[in-house]
Amino acid sequence: MSYVDEIIQQVTEKNPGEPEFHQAVREVLDSIRPIVDANEEKFRRDAVLERLVNPERQIKFRVPWIDDQGNAHVNTGYRVQFNSAIGPYKGGLRLHPSVNVGIIKFLGFEQIFKNSLTGLPIGGGKGGSDFDPKGKSDREIMNFCQSFMTELCKYIGADTDVPAGDIGTGAREIGYMFGQYKRIRGVFEGVLTGKGLTFGGSLARTEATGYGLLYLTDELLRSHAYTIKDKTVVVSGAGNVAIYAIQKAQQLGAKVVTCSDSTGWVYDPDGIDVAALKEIKEVKRARLTEYKSYRPNSEYHEGRGVWTIKCDIALPCATQNELDIEDAKALVKNGVLAVCEGANMPTTEEATKYFQDNNVFFVPGKAANAGGVATSALEMSQNSERMSWTFEEVDSKLKKIMENLYHNIDDAAKKYGFEGNYVAGANLAGFEKVLNAMNAQGIV
Numbered sequence: 001m002s003y004v005d006e007i008i009q010q011v012t013e014k015n016p017g018e019p020e021f022h023q024a025v026r027e028v029l030d031s032i033r034p035i036v037d038a039n040e041e042k043f044r045r046d047a048v049l050e051r052l053v054n055p056e057r058q059i060k061f062r063v064p065w066i067d068d069q070g071n072a073h074v075n076t077g078y079r080v081q082f083n084s085a086i087g088p089y090k091g092g093l094r095l096h097p098s099v100n101v102g103i104i105k106f107l108g109f110e111q112i113f114k115n116s117l118t119g120l121p122i123g124g125g126k127g128g129s130d131f132d133p134k135g136k137s138d139r140e141i142m143n144f145c146q147s148f149m150t151e152l153c154k155y156i157g158a159d160t161d162v163p164a165g166d167i168g169t170g171a172r173e174i175g176y177m178f179g180q181y182k183r184i185r186g187v188f189e190g191v192l193t194g195k196g197l198t199f200g201g202s203l204a205r206t207e208a209t210g211y212g213l214l215y216l217t218d219e220l221l222r223s224h225a226y227t228i229k230d231k232t233v234v235v236s237g238a239g240n241v242a243i244y245a246i247q248k249a250q251q252l253g254a255k256v257v258t259c260s261d262s263t264g265w266v267y268d269p270d271g272i273d274v275a276a277l278k279e280i281k282e283v284k285r286a287r288l289t290e291y292k293s294y295r296p297n298s299e300y301h302e303g304r305g306v307w308t309i310k311c312d313i314a315l316p317c318a319t320q321n322e323l324d325i326e327d328a329k330a331l332v333k334n335g336v337l338a339v340c341e342g343a344n345m346p347t348t349e350e351a352t353k354y355f356q357d358n359n360v361f362f363v364p365g366k367a368a369n370a371g372g373v374a375t376s377a378l379e380m381s382q383n384s385e386r387m388s389w390t391f392e393e394v395d396s397k398l399k400k401i402m403e404n405l406y407h408n409i410d411d412a413a414k415k416y417g418f419e420g421n422y423v424a425g426a427n428l429a430g431f432e433k434v435l436n437a438m439n440a441q442g443i444v
């Protein structure tokens with residue numbers, strides 16, 4: 001059996017009940033076969049792949065907190081510090097009831113290659129909790145965040161591990177966590193990114209993932225003599241990534257006709273009203289059912305269904321495995337041109353293959369959504385030099401990073417004989433840099 005296949009099997013056996021982690025490992029290892037096969041003997045001797053798929057450190061802890069009625073609850077907190085070959089661990093904190101160690105490991109593993117692709121010095125990590133922020137009061141959120149950070153603060157720091165937002169963790173949660181870190185550790189440092197603008201946050205970090213997704217999509221299309229202007233775009237999700245993806249798509253002249261949350265989806269044939277969406281999701285923290293009261297011409301449907309709408313470009317921006325083979329068939333049937341992932345691993349393996357087999361441009365999340373973490377790294381730089389850059393400065397750096405990133409994965413795909421396969425290109429380009437750093441640092 002080849003070294004790659006052996007490790008894939010080992011990961012499956014040694015990490016039972018973690019299908020998303022297996023999926024992420026399979027996809028990366030399958031892509032990097034050309035490099036591994038050409039160096040199999042050395043890689044085996046140095047246990048390169050074993051070191052790649054085993055996190056450097058995994059932290060799991062109890063998070064007790066008290067609700068508004070005085071009742072105590074216990075959630076589980078995680079931080080997986082996966083790989084620090086190219087920089088301090090960097091990656092978000094997910095707060096969602098579906099969180100378990102396998103989810104955090106899949107996200108942390110993806111983060112290694114994503115962070116490498118940004119070209120900035122950041123290693124891979126991820127954390128979170130199975131805490132459900134839905135329906136909690138502001139005070140309950142604060143209680144949870146403080147308790148979570150009381151334990152997490154022992155393991156993180158501006159030069160060791162710098163967490164940020166992800167599903168369920170936005171500016172409010174980062175603020176509460178930052179306050180607790182500062183109180184316990186007694187240092188004001190850039191230990192978290194996505195902070196408020198008055199205490200070290202970077203302009204454009206809020207917009208960065210969605211904007212970056214569109215900068216990359218635009219570059220992809222232009223490189224193939226298409227333009228994004230007047231294209232119909234279908235987006236899933238209605239959170240941080242989705243909102244700013246919709247906003248930038250509209251600024252670039254596209255028409256975005258859908259968004260969704262975990263209970264239903266909206267079809268707005270006149271184009272999504274971003275101001276209304278922001279008010280519903282960012283201010284009221286309400287459900288998408290409210291959208292119709294702002295836009296009487298729109299439709300609200302329970303359940304899932306955005307992928308049934310005819311479009312040129314599909315941007316999944318909600319969560320993992322939200323776009324399956326049936327969705328892929330519907331999109332291809334409707335003539336979709338490009339699918340770029342705003343979320344992490346939103347497309348199933350089968351659906352990904354279907355897009356590739358049907359000549360749809362497909363860019364995986366670790367490339368397409370890297371603008372968020374890239375801008376987090378820019379926030380770290382600003383914190384280190386105790387300066388803050390203008391919105392235009394950060395935004396133009398982000399745009400450059402995403403354009404370069406697209407060309408890097410395109411070049412890597414070509415270099416290894418997989419022209420047009422951006423999954424292979426992203427994994428190969430991301431891995432090359434991490435491998436080089438790991439080799440140089442010895443067996444650690």
Ligand code: NDP
Nearest residue numbers: 166167168237238239240241261262318319343344369372
């Ligand atoms: P948010 O919490 O802001 O929004 C998540 C959105 O997805 C919400 O609309 C939510 O609906 C929906 N959603 C979440 N879970 C599910 C589910 N299980 N089923 C259906 N819908 C769901 O998160 P973000 O926008 O920050 O993150 C979205 C995706 O982007 C994630 O995959 C995240 O890992 C990825 N990402 C985020 C980055 C960032 O900077 N924030 C950077 C790179 C990637 P509801 O409100 O009903 O729960």
Ligand code: 2IT
Nearest residue numbers: 091092164166372373376
């Ligand atoms: O998945 C991701 O890249 C994020 N949630 C952002 C991580 C970060 O450190 O900004």
